[in-house]
Amino acid sequence: MVLPRSGDVIHVTRAASVQFASPMLFRVIRVHDWPTYEGWVWLDGYELNSAGDAVERRSIFVQVNGLRPAGKAPDPRLRNSRQPATRPGVAPARTVRTPR
Numbered sequence: 001m002v003l004p005r006s007g008d009v010i011h012v013t014r015a016a017s018v019q020f021a022s023p024m025l026f027r028v029i030r031v032h033d034w035p036t037y038e039g040w041v042w043l044d045g046y047e048l049n050s051a052g053d054a055v056e057r058r059s060i061f062v063q064v065n066g067l068r069p070a071g072k073a074p075d076p077r078l079r080n081s082r083q084p085a086t087r088p089g090v091a092p093a094r095t096v097r098t099p100r
Contacts, residue, residue, distance in 0.1 A: 002064070003041065004028045009048065009070045016066030025070055027054065039063050 004010055006028055013023040025048040032042040042061050046054035 003031050004043065004064075004067060004069075006030055009052075011068040011070045012060065012062060013066065013068070015068075016062035017060070020062075024048075025050075025052075026058070026060065036061070039065060 008028045010026050010028065011023060012020050012026050014020055026043070026045050027048055028043055028045045030044045032044070034042050036042065040061060040063055042059060044059050045057070047056045047058055049055050
C-alpha cells in the first residue's frame with residue numbers, strides 16, 4: 001500500500017470506493033493525515049478532464065489499494081507557452097542592444 005504524493009495523477013474507480021461508478025482522473029494536492037479506517041485516506045485534489053485540465057476541486061475518501069497510478073499530469077505552463085519558430089539549419093536570431 002503506497003500513498004499517493006502531491007502532484008501524482010491517479011485513476012479513481014469503483015475499486016477505490018463505490019461512489020466512483022464512473023472512473024475519473026484525479027491530481028493529488030495533499031494526502032490528509034486524519035484518522036480513518038485502516039487502508040482508507042482523504043485526498044484533496046482536482047478532477048481532470050481527458051486533456052489533463054482541472055475541472056473541479058474535490059476532497060475524496062478512498063481505499064489506497066483501489067487507486068491506480070495514471071502518471072503525471074501535463075504541465076499547463078509548457079502546453080500554453082509560445083515557443084519561437086525554428087527552421088532546420090538556421091540559427092535563431094539574436095537581439096543586439098546598443099549602449100545609450
